[in-house]
Amino acid sequence: MSRPLSALIIVLLLASCGGGYKAPPRNLDNACSILAQRPKYKRAFRATQRKWGVxxxxxxxxxxxxxxxxxxxxTPHRYALGVIPMGRVSSAYGYSQALDGTWDEYKDAVGRRRAKRDDMRDAADFMGWYMTRSYERNGIALTDARNQYLAYHEGHTGYSRGSHRSKSWLLRVASQVEQRANTYSAQLRGCD
Structure with missing residues (x-):
């Protein structure tokens, strides 16, 4: 085999192993580890904090x-009769699981027509925009992870109507989000 061909094969093999950021970071229970593995995430989160205050x-x-x-x-697929695929449960996609309509509203509102839900910078900015609106519409402090999550899940109108109050599973999840936020906060103080 010729040298240029051998070199090309080696380069292609190495490139195929790289992978980018499709896979999540290891050790998701440690905020410092996440940010050390993904410096782009750290920059995205800090930019969102500066811009939106979240x-x-x-x-x-x-x-x-x-x-x-x-x-x-x-989101998972829906099935008719248990076997016939009927599309996904919702249009939620990417890091932030933003729905198509809400994502389009965000892009129009902030003038970022090329924003992508699978780009952490865009997903974090979306989250900052959405949570700032939750503060403006429902008075939820930007530091209140539990209620911000409830408004994020139920939508601004659903949250203001109290739709989350009858969903014990959602209240439990929101409490877990609050606990994780507290854990991440303590960890971040030690790794900056």
Whole structure:
């Protein structure tokens, strides 16, 4: 085999092993580890905190709950008669699990027509925009991970109507988001 061909094969093999950021970081229970593995995430979260005022630990806790830091996260498929695929449960996609309509509203509102849900910078900015609106519409503090998550899950109108109050499973999940945010906050103080 010729040298140029051998070199090309080696380069292609190495490139195929690289993979980028499709896979989530290891050790999702440690905020410092996540940010050390993904410096781009750290820059994205800090930019969102500067622009919108949403703390890094709140962003991270909600992203953990929504996608476990998977850029290509989607909702499960629905099936008719248990076997015939009928599409997905919702249009939620990406790190932030933003729905198509809400994502389009965000892009129009902030003028970022090329924003992508599988890009952490865009997903974090979306989250900052959405949570700032939750503060403006429902008075939820940007540091209140529990209620921000409830408004994020139920929508601004659903939250203001109290739709979450009758969903014990959702209240339990929101408490877990709050606990994770508190854990991440304590960890981040030690790794900055």
């Amino acid at each position: 703390p890094v630990h709140v962003q991270m806790a909600v992203i953990y709950q929504e996608s476990k830091f998977r850029s290509d996260a989607r």
